[in-house]
Amino acid sequence: MLIVQKFGGTSVGDLERIGNVAKRVAKSKDQGNDLVVVVSAMSGETNKLIGYADHFSKSPAVREMDMLLSSGERVTSALLSIALQEMGYDAVSMSGRKAGIYTDEKHTSARISHINTKNMQNNLKEGKIIIVAGFQGITDDDNVSTLGRGGSDLSAVAIAGAMGADLCEIYTDVDGVYTTDPRIERNARKIDKISYDEMLEFASLGAKVLQNRSVEMAKKLNVNLVTRSSFNENEGTLITKEENIMEEPIVSGIALDKNQARVSLRDVKDEPGIAAKIFSTLAENSINVDMIIQNVGHDGTTNLGFTVPENELETAKNIMEELNAAKNLEYDNNIAKVSIVGVGMKNHSGVAGTAFSTMADNNINIEMISTSEIKISMIVDEKYSELAVRSLHQAYSLDQKS
């Protein structure tokens, strides 16, 4: 098999851990696999360099930032290569440029445009383990670029796609994707397989294990993605095409996002396009509006509610007051979003019914609802949110293997 393995900053956080990664890579090589290994900077390095730049400028030129930030991954790739060579393996480190990763010119948040795999292919043919400095590429005018936060995952997925790898393993400090947060529900179970779309929902609902950008790219390039721990031998979670999952459960998991706040506008100004004005102003200020509800009050007035990330509430408040959009403005920081995710929902009615009756049984008031084909999200009082997660986890029997 051709496997792309990616080890993040925590997995290569110190020399001992880099040594452990080397052993892990060696074992996979011994099993007969061809390997391309993508590494991040040692944890803390990138932030240290950002701090250095910050000493000189609050808005350093992005081209120079990329020259600065791309150095950390180069260090890790060289060290891992040295460690593998010492163990008797033929390894070769490559910068993003040497691995043929071309990007656009949006320095510090560049997008991969294409990968010239020739150099990697040639080295694989010679039996070498390739160690690629993640997070970085080269622009068409030959300047180093970086891909932004989570960029090493993107490097790995893009390489797996371009090389037609059988598997792309993302190693982190967690075992995989769980039916819900094990700190909230101790019967939470690791999911063996999950579809790209479900993973996208989980990721956007705050599951830290993978970023949306990487999952989207994996879906687009049809890359079989595995997320697993670098600290144990557990199997991890495979993220793949829906067709590859034989028995898809109706509900895959329950997500909880406490980092939400609600803005309520009662008695909204009777002015054409006022809603459009509100949301375009919020967008201009880069505020991520999530759920939106509009209804007409019993006295004919319009009420509008939406949620934003907690840390963007202050800015949202200022905008609402400046716009003077409604007679009555209310803000609520003490809410949370509980979401039920599962591709099986599409073909099974009754999922929403179970959700609502579970909430009712526990006397939890649902303040807002939004649904998609594979997700139901409910806004509830934050103090009942963990109870809601546990009750739903049980109601859908998520502790039992489907």
Added chain:
Amino acid sequence: MLIVQKFGGTSVGDLERIGNVAKRVAKSKDQGNDLVVVVSAMSGETNKLIGYADHFSKSPAVREMDMLLSSGERVTSALLSIALQEMGYDAVSMSGRKAGIYTDEKHTSARISHINTKNMQNNLKEGKIIIVAGFQGITDDDNVSTLGRGGSDLSAVAIAGAMGADLCEIYTDVDGVYTTDPRIERNARKIDKISYDEMLEFASLGAKVLQNRSVEMAKKLNVNLVTRSSFNENEGTLITKEENIMEEPIVSGIALDKNQARVSLRDVKDEPGIAAKIFSTLAENSINVDMIIQNVGHDGTTNLGFTVPENELETAKNIMEELNAAKNLEYDNNIAKVSIVGVGMKNHSGVAGTAFSTMADNNINIEMISTSEIKISMIVDEKYSELAVRSLHQAYSLDQKS
């Protein structure tokens, strides 16, 4: 003027110092100069990375070492560029590759083969200050290479030569080249101008300010080299062609090297080619033999003496005993080499006479002597060596401007 400025690890040792370097560079730019600035890694960084590699392997592959070690200079170049941009100057950082520095494939001690100055020339035309990551280049097969210790000086001199710069300023933590070590003779005077050949003698005699390799390259490429301090505004020492120095003093300075040991072989075996065997075996073991004296004793036996660096004495001892080269072997660690350097000697007799009479006046026994066109070296008892330096400094009136 086109000036190449090089700042070493101590000069860019922390963020505050990088800020000071930025101010210094800006000032030179304000004076109307075109600037290429070469920087080292922040002091300690390269040793830290070597320590990391050492954790994994006692003999890491040199290609990987270069991938590892080249990162430190990239960081400094980006930071200095950011600092200058914040001050309103147009600056651009460049890796060795981007600066067009091509080397052979002797990783970790590569030699510069040629410099493609096109990218630097284009950026200079646009008025930019170019910040080059020193110590590194790229091989013809496109791998990062490093130039070995002192490599950033070489980068600077080679760039100055290739660009036809008017001046190459090497900034360190000392003011320049002195007539002798100021810690030994407080009347030591900074030398304003000195020839390449004299500087080469001083460098090989242990003056730390510049390495031989850089001075040799400056001589070959006819680069006017200035060594000066980055911590004050003092003028420094210009190292240039002999013709450029109007009034060359007879003697330029006195050098002292305490890091010497003597091996004496009395009653050397009467065997053809025994001397050749001794010195070829020492050479095979990479021992740097400096002075050699051979004479025939009054009873017809042959005596042989030579000096080696103190830290190579043990190996030399073992070799001598293995060869069983002489009946009587003696070793002396407590010697020092005092040298008088000056191109003026060539045309002035009497320099040696003054040296010998000065030593005699102070009752200092000269144990070995070696001379060249521009140098007289004497081996003396280490405990009299500083007295010898002070006496000679006075004898040649080095405290007075010539």
